[in-house]
């Protein structure tokens with residue numbers, strides 16, 4: 085028994101991210117809208133007889149097994165699958181990385197979720213969507229989002245998928261200055277009592293979506309700008325080169341600019357590359 089499947093594992097951006105409060109368990113309560121975009125890693129999952137789990141990532145080589153989120157995803161899948169009467173199996177996961185790490189684009193979370201999706205395909209949908217979501221929540225706050233995919237309003241730590249949203253396709257430019265921002269440091273530096281002048285509430289955000297307009301908002305941005313002032317320079321540059329709106333994606337370091345069209349996005353990307361060193365992409369909503 086050997087079978088394999090290859091899937092795209094897309095990145096995400098947060099179109100909207102508000103923090104409601106800090107919880108007793110140290111996590112923050114969120115109201116966020118996440119959207120998959122067409123910047124993708126590629127994942128090949130192969131299952132065969134045995135019980136080994138191997139995770140490799142191209143030039144990055146063998147990934148330190150037990151700490152890797154994809155390794156943990158396979159372990160949790162096995163646990164559930166075997167408990168439901170499935171047989172032990174060996175899995176080898178090969179990841180072709182395109183999504184920058186520590187970039188606020190959810191690359192690791194996406195990889196873990198798409199490993200779960202791939203395994204479930206290979207085992208004829210042995211687990212229900214709800215079971216996959218339950219496993220995902222143990223892996224990270226935004227893994228569950230990628231199990232469902234698309235665009236969704238998420239609550240809790242981010243792991244509660246409240247509502248999937250049907251949104252128009254938009255073009256964005258992503259700019260990553262080549263730094264990795266640790267998510268915990270951004271949350272730790274939040275000033276939860278601070279008044280935010282440009283705060284947008286979720287109802288306003290949703291009502292604009294109905295009119296096919298995207299408002300962008302990220303409460304984490306102030307904390308990111310405080311810790312990494314160059315992130316604000318990138319955001320400001322996006323606006324001065326004509327992006328309709330610009331925000332930091334998640335906890336950074338990637339900053340995104342909303343473009344009018346693919347052509348406009350290509351122009352903005354070229355301008356951004358002239359102003360800063362780093363990596364830029366033109367991306368669109370992934371369906």
Ligand code: C5P
Nearest residue numbers: 110111112114224225241242267268271
């Ligand atoms: O769940 P995840 O591994 O993505 O979280 C990484 C870190 O980000 C957490 O350890 C925590 O410090 C912070 N975090 C948070 N509140 C959230 C999500 C993440 O404080 N809702």
